[in-house]
Amino acid sequence: METLVDRINTDTPDKLIIQKYADIIKNGGLVAFPTETVYGLGANALDDSAVRKIFEVKNRPVNNPLIAHISDIGMLETVARDIPSGLERLFAAFWPGALTVVLPKRAAVPLSVTAGGETVAVRCPSHPVAGELIRLSGVPIVAPSANLSGRPSPTCFEHVYTDLYGKVSGIIDGGRCDIGIESTVVIPKGKSVLKILRPGAVTPQMLEKCGFEAHVDKNVLAPVKDNTVVASPGMLYRHYAPRASMEIVRGDDDDVISYINEKIVQSGADGKIGVLCFDGERELYRNAFVIEYGSADNPLSLSKNLFAALRRFDEADVTKIYARVIKPCGLGLGIYNRMLRAASFNVTSL
Ligand code: AMP
Ligand code: MG
Numbered sequence: 001m002e003t004l005v006d007r008i009n010t011d012t013p014d015k016l017i018i019q020k021y022a023d024i025i026k027n028g029g030l031v032a033f034p035t036e037t038v039y040g041l042g043a044n045a046l047d048d049s050a051v052r053k054i055f056e057v058k059n060r061p062v063n064n065p066l067i068a069h070i071s072d073i074g075m076l077e078t079v080a081r082d083i084p085s086g087l088e089r090l091f092a093a094f095w096p097g098a099l100t101v102v103l104p105k106r107a108a109v110p111l112s113v114t115a116g117g118e119t120v121a122v123r124c125p126s127h128p129v130a131g132e133l134i135r136l137s138g139v140p141i142v143a144p145s146a147n148l149s150g151r152p153s154p155t156c157f158e159h160v161y162t163d164l165y166g167k168v169s170g171i172i173d174g175g176r177c178d179i180g181i182e183s184t185v186v187i188p189k190g191k192s193v194l195k196i197l198r199p200g201a202v203t204p205q206m207l208e209k210c211g212f213e214a215h216v217d218k219n220v221l222a223p224v225k226d227n228t229v230v231a232s233p234g235m236l237y238r239h240y241a242p243r244a245s246m247e248i249v250r251g252d253d254d255d256v257i258s259y260i261n262e263k264i265v266q267s268g269a270d271g272k273i274g275v276l277c278f279d280g281e282r283e284l285y286r287n288a289f290v291i292e293y294g295s296a297d298n299p300l301s302l303s304k305n306l307f308a309a310l311r312r313f314d315e316a317d318v319t320k321i322y323a324r325v326i327k328p329c330g331l332g333l334g335i336y337n338r339m340l341r342a343a344s345f346n347v348t349s350l
Contacts, residue, residue, distance in 0.1 A: 001166055001167060001168070001169065002169075003164075003165050003166055003167075003168055003169065003170060003171060004020065004021070004024070004169060004170040004171075005161075005165075005170070005171050005172075005173060006020075006021075006170075006172060006173065007157075007173040008129055008172055008173065008174055010034065010127070010128060010129055010174045010175060011128070012128075013128050013129050013132050015132065015136070017172075018129065018132045018133055018136055018172070019136055020170070021033065021133055021170045021172055022133055022136035022137040022138075024169045024170050025042060025043065025044050025050075025133070025137040025139070025141060026044065026137055026138070026139070028043075028044065028047050028049060028050040028053075029043075029050070029168075029169035029170070030042065030043050030050070030053055030054060030057060030168040030169055030170075031043075031133070031168065031169060031170040031171070031172065032146035032154075032160045032164055032168055032170070032171045032172065033129055033130055033133050033143070033146075033171075033172040033174070034127055034129050034130065034157075034172060034173075034174030034175070034177060035069075035125045035127045035130045035143070035177065036097070036098060036125060036126050036127045036130075036177060036178050036179050037098050037125075037177060037179045037180070037181065037182050037183050037200065037201070038145050038146075038153040038154055038155055038177055038179075038180065038181070038182055038307070039145065039146040039147075039153075039154040039155070039156075039157075039159070039160045039177065040069070040130070040141075040143025040144065040145065040146055041054055041057070041058065041143060041144055041145070041146040041164065041168065042069075042133065042141040042142065042143040043141065043142055043143075044137065044139045044140075044141065044142075045066075045068040045069075045079060045109060045113055045139065045140040045141055045142040046078075046108050046109065046110070046139055046140065047110075047139075048110035048112050051066065051110055051112040051113055051142055052112050054066065054142065054144060055112070057164065057167050057168060058144065058147070058148055058149045059148060059149045059150075060144065060149040061149070062112070062115065063115045063116075064115060064144075065113065065114045065115035065117065065120075065121060066113050066114075066121070066142040066143070066144050067100050067121040067122065067123050067142065067143065067144070067183070067185075068109065068113065068120055068121065068122050068123075068140045068141070068142050069122075069123050069124070069125055069130065069134055069140060069141045069142070069143050070122060070123070070124050070134060070140050071124070071131050071132075071134035071135040072096075072124065072131075072135075073091055073095060073124065075124075075134075075140060076091075076122060076124075077106075078106065078108065078139075078140055079103075079105065079106055079108075079109050079120050079122055079140050080103035080104060080105060080106060080120055080122055081103075081104050081105070081106050082103075082104045083103055083104075084188050084191075086191055086192060087101065087188060089210060089211065090194075090207075090210060090212065091124075093206075093210045094202050094206075094210075095123075095124040096124045096125055096126035096131065097124070097125075097126050097201075097202065098123075098125075098126075098179055098183040098184060098200050098201040098202050099123065099183060099184050099186065099200075099202040100121050100122065100123040100183045100184065100185040100186070100198075101121070101122055101123070101186055101187075101188070102119050102120070102121045102122075102185065102186070102187040102188075102197070103119060103120060103121075103122060103188075104118060104119055104120075105117075105118055105119055105120035106120075113142055119187075121185060122140075123183055127174070129172060129174045130143075133172070145182060146159075146160045146163070146164060146171075147159065147160075147163045147164075148163045148164075150238065150239065150241060151163060151240075151241070151311075152240050152241070152242065152306075152307040152308075152310040152311050152342070153181070153182060153240060153307050154307070155176060155177045155180045155304070155307050155308055156175065156176045156177070156308065157171070157173035157174070157175065159307070159308070159311060162311075176304070177304070178304065179200070179201045179300070179303055179304065180303045180304035180305065180306060180307060180308075181200055181201070181303045181306065181307070181334050181335065181338055182198065182200055183198075183200045183201070183202070184196060184198060184199055184200035184201065184202040184203075184334070185197040185198040185200075185232060186207070186214075187231065189215070192211060192212050192213060193212065193213045193215065194207055194212045194213070194214050194215070195215045195216075195217055195231065196214055196215065196216045196217060196220065197217050197220075197231050197232035198220070198232060198334075198337065199216065199220055199333040199334040199337050200331075200334045201300075201303070201331055201334065203329075203330045203331060203333065203334075204216060204333070205330060216333070217231055217232070219231075219232075220333070220337050221328065221333075221336065221337065221340065222345075223345045238341060238344050239338075239341040239342070240307065240310070240338050240341050240342045241310075241341070241342045241343075241344070242310040242311070242313045242314050242321060242342060243313075243314050244274060244313055244314070244318045244319055244320055244321050245320055245321070245343075245344070245346070246320075246321040246322075246323055246339075246342055246343035246344075246346065247320070247321070247322055247323065247343060247346045247347075247348055248323050248324075248325055248339055248340070248343050248346065248347045248348070249322055249323065249324060249347075249348050249350065250325060250347060250348070250349045250350065251349060251350030252350070255350040256324060256350060257281075257284050257285075259348070259350055260275055260285060260288075260322045261284075261285060261286070263320075263322060264285065264286065264287060264288050267319075267320070269286070269287035269288075270287070271287055271288065271289060272289070272317070272318050272319045272320075273287075273288045273289065273318060273319065273320055273321075273322065274288065274289045274290075274291070274313045274316065274318035274320065274321035274322070275288045275289070275290045275291070275321070275322050275323075276291055276293055276309055276310075276313075276321060276322070276323040276324060277290060277291070277292055277293075277324045278292060278293070278294065278295060278296040278302075278324060279292045279294060279295045279296075279301075280292070281324075289313070289316045289318050291309045291312060291313070293305040293306055293309045296324075296326055299326060299330060299331035299332050299335060300331060302326065302335055303331055303334065303335050306335060306338060306339070307338075310342060323339060323343065325339055
């Protein structure tokens with residue numbers, strides 16, 4: 001398939017360029033586009049056959065539902081109904097932004113979007129290109145991450161190009177994504193209570209400041225046991241994963257650094273061990289393929305670089321990755337949630 005590609009200035013997006021991609025969406029095609037979290041693979045959320053193409057192209061399990069993206073709150077009623085009162089202040093505080101809310105679905109939303117369920121996940125992205133694409137399309141757009149299922153999510157054009165060029169109708173190149181991990185997903189549970197199904201840049205602390213009790217689902221940091229029914233099917237899968245097996249190493253700095261160095265030596269120190277560490281630590285590891293993914297004091301720098309780092313380990317063909325993490329609170333909770341799945345929950349605590 002021919003794939004239309006344009007580079008776009010994200011501060012002042014050219015409407016004439018975006019219009020071409022909006023026409024593709026209106027005609028039932030697929031377009032990958034930048035958002036503030038990660039790149040999304042978009043289709044008209046109200047067009048069942050367009051939505052099904054997303055599952056085929058990504059090879060995504062059909063029981064993993066999609067998020068419908070809207071350009072403004074006025075579009076919410078096209079996908080959701082019976083919106084609980086009290087959520088207005090949630091929308092006012094976090095939309096447009098990296099928060100997805102699960103709500104009762106309208107009949108117009110095909111069951112392919114919701115994996116057969118009666119609820120739909122909705123988000124209003126803040127990225128100017130995403131907003132303009134939805135506005136010009138005139139329809140809500142479902143947009144899972146624009147990667148092949150299982151791979152690390154795409155946070156720049158090159159990642160999308162690698163996974164999807166030739167398989168979709170269009171890719172909009174908007175440079176790098178600011179946040180780098182997917183949105184926070186919440187489901188309202190009675191008045192003023194939200195359950196966090198997937199952590200992200202909108203943290204439990206931010207939700208509480210807005211007047212909500214925020215409960216983190218137990219499967220955010222623990223693997224799903226066989227046969228349990230999960231609140232969010234995305235929790236089920238090995239996800240975001242590099243090809244090499246990954247081990248998360250937690251503990252005091254000195255202990256973690258000596259443990260990883262011992263492992264490098266034991267493996268033959270042939271440069272095929274990957275180390276994912278913090279800025280300024282490169283020199284601490286010898287004969288390994290080392291990536292510094294950001295500052296331990298600046299979680300946003302880590303979330304922004306995490307998936308790109310995992311893809312670089314793939315390119316370098318490392319056989320094993322040892323990874324350092326920050327504490328699972330604030331944005332760190334979202335980062336840790338992605339790393340646990342990338343590592344298939346393989347964690348060594350020293
Ligand atoms: P992705 O599109 O790859 O960012 O994944 C979207 C995620 O949103 C899914 O994996 C689910 O975990 C979550 N999600 C979407 N729709 C629903 C829903 N109706 N109920 C609960 N979780 C949902
Ligand atoms: Mg995804």
